[in-house]
Amino acid sequence: MSSLAPLPVAIPLIAAAVLMGLGHWVPVRLARLFAVVVSLSVLVLCAVLVVGSRHSLVLHWFGGWRPEAGVALGVSFAIDQFGAAGATLAALIVLAAVVTWLGSDELDAVGLALVMTTLAAAVGFCLTGDIFNLFVFFELMSVSVFGLVAIDASHVGAIRGALQMAVSNSVGAFFVLMGIALLYARTGALNLAQMGNALTSRRSDQLVVTALVLIAVGFLVKAAVVPFHFWLADAAGTAPAPVAMLLVGMVDSLGLYAVARIYWTVFSGISAPHIHALRLVLLVVAGGTALLGAALAWEEARPRRRLAYVSISHTGLMLLGVALLDPNGLAGFGVYAVADGATKAALFAAAHGADHPKHPRPRAAALVLGVGALALAGLPPFATALGKGLIEHGASTSTRPVLLAVLWFSSTLTAAAVIGMALEWWNHPMEAAQSQSRGWGWAAVSGALLAVVAAWGVVPGVARAAVRAADGLTNRAAYAAAVLATPAAGTRPRQTPTPGLGVEPLLLGLAAVLVATGLAVERRRRVSHGHEPSAVMTQPWTILKSRSIGDAVTWLTVGTALLGAGVTLAFR
Amino acid sequence: MTTRVRQLVFFLGALGLAALVVSAFVRLPHFGSGFSIDGAQLGALSVPQRHITDVVTAINFDYRGVDTMGEEFIFFAAVAAVGLVLRPQPDEVVRAEVDAASGRWVPPTSDAVRVLGLALVGPTILFGLYIVAHGHLTPGGGFQGGVVLATGVLLVYLAGEYEHLHGLYPEQAIKVGESVGAAGYVAIGLVGLIWGTAFLDNIGPLGTIGRLNSAGLVPLIDVAVGVEVAAGFVLLLTAFLRQAIVLRVREGEQ
Amino acid sequence: MNVLPYLVAAWLLIIGLWGIITSRNLVHLVVCVSVVQSSTYLLLLAIGYRSHATAPVFADIPLGRSVVDPVVQALCLTDVVVGATVTALLLAFVLQVHKRTGSLDPEQLARMDD
Numbered sequence: 001m002s003s004l005a006p007l008p009v010a011i012p013l014i015a016a017a018v019l020m021g022l023g024h025w026v027p028v029r030l031a032r033l034f035a036v037v038v039s040l041s042v043l044v045l046c047a048v049l050v051v052g053s054r055h056s057l058v059l060h061w062f063g064g065w066r067p068e069a070g071v072a073l074g075v076s077f078a079i080d081q082f083g084a085a086g087a088t089l090a091a092l093i094v095l096a097a098v099v100t101w102l103g104s105d106e107l108d109a110v111g112l113a114l115v116m117t118t119l120a121a122a123v124g125f126c127l128t129g130d131i132f133n134l135f136v137f138f139e140l141m142s143v144s145v146f147g148l149v150a151i152d153a154s155h156v157g158a159i160r161g162a163l164q165m166a167v168s169n170s171v172g173a174f175f176v177l178m179g180i181a182l183l184y185a186r187t188g189a190l191n192l193a194q195m196g197n198a199l200t201s202r203r204s205d206q207l208v209v210t211a212l213v214l215i216a217v218g219f220l221v222k223a224a225v226v227p228f229h230f231w232l233a234d235a236a237g238t239a240p241a242p243v244a245m246l247l248v249g250m251v252d253s254l255g256l257y258a259v260a261r262i263y264w265t266v267f268s269g270i271s272a273p274h275i276h277a278l279r280l281v282l283l284v285v286a287g288g289t290a291l292l293g294a295a296l297a298w299e300e301a302r303p304r305r306r307l308a309y310v311s312i313s314h315t316g317l318m319l320l321g322v323a324l325l326d327p328n329g330l331a332g333f334g335v336y337a338v339a340d341g342a343t344k345a346a347l348f349a350a351a352h353g354a355d356h357p358k359h360p361r362p363r364a365a366a367l368v369l370g371v372g373a374l375a376l377a378g379l380p381p382f383a384t385a386l387g388k389g390l391i392e393h394g395a396s397t398s399t400r401p402v403l404l405a406v407l408w409f410s411s412t413l414t415a416a417a418v419i420g421m422a423l424e425w426w427n428h429p430m431e432a433a434q435s436q437s438r439g440w441g442w443a444a445v446s447g448a449l450l451a452v453v454a455a456w457g458v459v460p461g462v463a464r465a466a467v468r469a470a471d472g473l474t475n476r477a478a479y480a481a482a483v484l485a486t487p488a489a490g491t492r493p494r495q496t497p498t499p500g501l502g503v504e505p506l507l508l509g510l511a512a513v514l515v516a517t518g519l520a521v522e523r524r525r526r527v528s529h530g531h532e533p534s535a536v537m538t539q540p541w542t543i544l545k546s547r548s549i550g551d552a553v554t555w556l557t558v559g560t561a562l563l564g565a566g567v568t569l570a571f572r
Numbered sequence: 573m574t575t576r577v578r579q580l581v582f583f584l585g586a587l588g589l590a591a592l593v594v595s596a597f598v599r600l601p602h603f604g605s606g607f608s609i610d611g612a613q614l615g616a617l618s619v620p621q622r623h624i625t626d627v628v629t630a631i632n633f634d635y636r637g638v639d640t641m642g643e644e645f646i647f648f649a650a651v652a653a654v655g656l657v658l659r660p661q662p663d664e665v666v667r668a669e670v671d672a673a674s675g676r677w678v679p680p681t682s683d684a685v686r687v688l689g690l691a692l693v694g695p696t697i698l699f700g701l702y703i704v705a706h707g708h709l710t711p712g713g714g715f716q717g718g719v720v721l722a723t724g725v726l727l728v729y730l731a732g733e734y735e736h737l738h739g740l741y742p743e744q745a746i747k748v749g750e751s752v753g754a755a756g757y758v759a760i761g762l763v764g765l766i767w768g769t770a771f772l773d774n775i776g777p778l779g780t781i782g783r784l785n786s787a788g789l790v791p792l793i794d795v796a797v798g799v800e801v802a803a804g805f806v807l808l809l810t811a812f813l814r815q816a817i818v819l820r821v822r823e824g825e826q
Numbered sequence: 827m828n829v830l831p832y833l834v835a836a837w838l839l840i841i842g843l844w845g846i847i848t849s850r851n852l853v854h855l856v857v858c859v860s861v862v863q864s865s866t867y868l869l870l871l872a873i874g875y876r877s878h879a880t881a882p883v884f885a886d887i888p889l890g891r892s893v894v895d896p897v898v899q900a901l902c903l904t905d906v907v908v909g910a911t912v913t914a915l916l917l918a919f920v921l922q923v924h925k926r927t928g929s930l931d932p933e934q935l936a937r938m939d940d
Contacts, residue, residue, distance in 0.1 A: 143911065159926070170912050177905060178839075549935075550936075557843055
């Protein structure tokens with residue numbers, strides 16, 4: 001099993017090199033088939049790793065440099081179920097994006113090579129146990145996606161989106177690097193487990209706090225959490241839909257995964273006394289993102305941008321799971337990331353089908369959007385309901401009502417926004433008249449993704465497996481002992497009981513769907529009767545929807561300062 | 573936001589950011605102490621364990637070789653992305669290289685530049701190859717040497733015209749070269765996986781310290797990286813030069 | 827003196843961000859991004875510096891001689907490559923923007939519709 005570990009990264013990298021080198025001479029169809037085959041094999045390998053990491057960490061020490069006496073000189077992949085599941089999600093979304101893109105002309109061998117490097121980077125990101133290795137894969141994923149967003153270089157909107165994205169994400173990445181430098185200065189190590197051990201034996205001070213804030217901000221920029229969200233609307237709004245699928249289905253969730261991984265393996269020991277205050281700060285950020293994102297989605301008129309704001313809102317919901325700093329919440333995040341990521345990818349695939357240059361099919365896309373909205377609202381059997389239920393159970397009894405309200409309200413409003421889009425497309429005049437049998441690839445992808453989300457909500461044991469996986473990730477001492485091959489005395493394995501969710505998700509989901517449909521229908525009725533949306537409503541939102549690079553970086557700075565203040569106070 | 577408001581908001585945010593960052597910096601080990609567990613061990617171990625005298629290369633290509641593989645592919649992806657973004661679009665046309673600002677007389681390349689440029693091409697390429705080959709002995713390695721090699725190519729352009737560059741360095745061959753370099757790194761890693769204990773296991777003969785054929789597989793990796801970086805930089809240069817010199821949007825569509 | 831290099835790194839970070847938000851020229855903006863990047867290089871190298879130590883290359887010095895931290899130098903190498911490639915990509919974007927819109931003003935770019 002350990003020998004398998006580097007393969008899901010090595011194979012797509014070689015594939016990328018082969019595509020670049022031979023792309024000129026090989027017909028495009030063959031190149032696309034090759035990419036599909038590679039993505040599928042990576043998906044299978046990651047699924048094997050999920051099974052193989054059930055009882056113990058799968059460890060692979062690159063270069064054969066094994067740790068001695070608790071010091072790790074080499075780089076390792078330290079694969080637990082959570083990481084392997086994240087890698088599987090990445091492979092699934094990439095496969096879906098490639099298949100959706102097959103019908104377009106713009107995808108050539110070089111673009112496919114970039115998709116392959118994105119896949120390799122995402123998988124490596126989830127599997128690694130070394131913080132600088134994490135940064136390298138993070139940058140590889142970023143650079144590949146910058147290129148993919150701008151793949152249609154004659155479209156200035158896409159170039160602008162790519163430029164916005166590249167500047168914001170680069171500044172965020174170098175914040176992460178600064179945090180890594182600070183931690184290296186304090187701990188003398190780059191291996192996550194070793195760093196955690198070194199930090200835990202000391203008292204926390206401002207250096208640790210600043211490192212935590214800088215690293216968190218860098219990854220939260222990637223996840224497009226408010227106020228670092230400006231780039232996503234531009235990029236997902238103007239890039240080709242399959243690239244947007246990658247962004248919202250996979251990249252966002254991986255940013256949050258990094259925050260969770262780094263917090264639990266490096267910082268959880270030293271921040272244990274302050275966990276309640278820290279939890280509060282993170283919950284405020286998460287809740288703000290969820291609510292503001294939902295409001296922006298409701299207010300936005302353009303379809304792709306609206307879906308981008310829906311995605312931002314749901315990233316806030318995922319962050320709620322991480323912010324709870326608790327195994328149930330983390331398990332909920334895991335389930336929700338997969339379910340919601342697949343749903344959002346399905347929505348963007350539908351957007352691709354709605355205004356496809358050759359076979360536009362707005363009505364079919366509207367149907368997909370409708371089903372997707374049910375998933376967004378959290379209606380069982382979709383696994384989104386399971387994820388939300390687990391997150392809710394991670395909250396203490398005092399915060400649970402507020403959390404529930406935020407979860408419910410954001411899901412309802414975003415579902416309403418998507419249903420509104422579906423209604424618009426259903427009544428769209430243009431429809432493909434010719435060739436009824438071609439151009440359905442995107443529909444197959446959407447349908448498959450939504451079916452996976454529904455099936456996953458029904459399969460027994462998902463909740464239990466998720467909580468067990470979360471238990472593994474949150475147990476810093478056991479992780480460190482396993483990675484560094486030191487005796488595991490005193491590291492009791494946590495066994496969080498799986499919460500029984502009962503009929504509550506069904507009731508909440510039904511209520512959400514009803515209210516969402518009502519809101520969407522009511523708005524459509526008012527618009528068709530000639531009522532203009534009031535200018536007073538839209539004015540405050542223009543600040544949050546700015547497209548200027550300068551504004552985005554300003555808010556990045558302000559957001560970092562505020563988060564820094566909050567975490568510093570939490571550590572007092 | 574208007575400019576004034578943005579500057580004010582940023583100023584406030586920057587104060588907070590500066591406080592956050594400086595308060596951490598003053599708690600760093602004081603400048604000059606250079607404490608590090610990993611660093612001390614690696615400095616002591618690199619020569620006896622791997623017969624590599626340049627410890628930085630030892631870290632980059634042996635102890636933490638997988639990081640450098642990722643870094644090499646970041647470069648690869650960026651070159652691919654630049655090629656994608658700057659490729660000729662459907663509404664663009666390749667024109668002869670004519671100075672876009674009409675009415676301005678462009679002097680031909682002076683003889684001094686021509687002679688010096690051509691004379692320096694050889695030594696530059698030789699120097700680049702030297703740096704690539706000696707990465708494990710003295711400061712240098714694949715990345716640095718690859719950049720110097722690419723500079724040699726740039727000298728050809730400076731000494732001549734764009735069409736010389738284009739003729740001497742066919743783009744497809746260079747793409748193949750870059751891909752071979754990139755795939756080569758992963759292939760060397762897989763060799764370690766199959767015949768050794770782990771990916772990127774340095775299973776080559778370690779040889780004598782200080783000789784060119786020492787340090788196992790590290791010189792091979794250096795060569796692969798050197799080829800990839802040199803080819804990649806040439807592709808970057810030609811993409812930018814082509815944009816500036818020969819690509820023009822079709823008339824009437826600006 | 828003990829913290830001066832670190833303060834310089836902090837200053838570079840702040841002034842680079844200031845440059846980005848007040849920029850009226852996209853090329854200037856991209857260069858400011860690389861100023862922010864260089865603040866990290868300085869921080870890394872300053873952390874690894876050891877007084878009275880020399881470069882970590884044992885080709886011409888005896889083993890056991892005190893050397894500066896080689897790990898941060900290796901990290902810095904990686905970061906320089908990453909930074910340079912990102913800058914190249916950003917400049918490619920800027921080039922296309924200028925070709926298509928004729929302007930290099932970030933504010934004008936922001937006001938443009940999709």
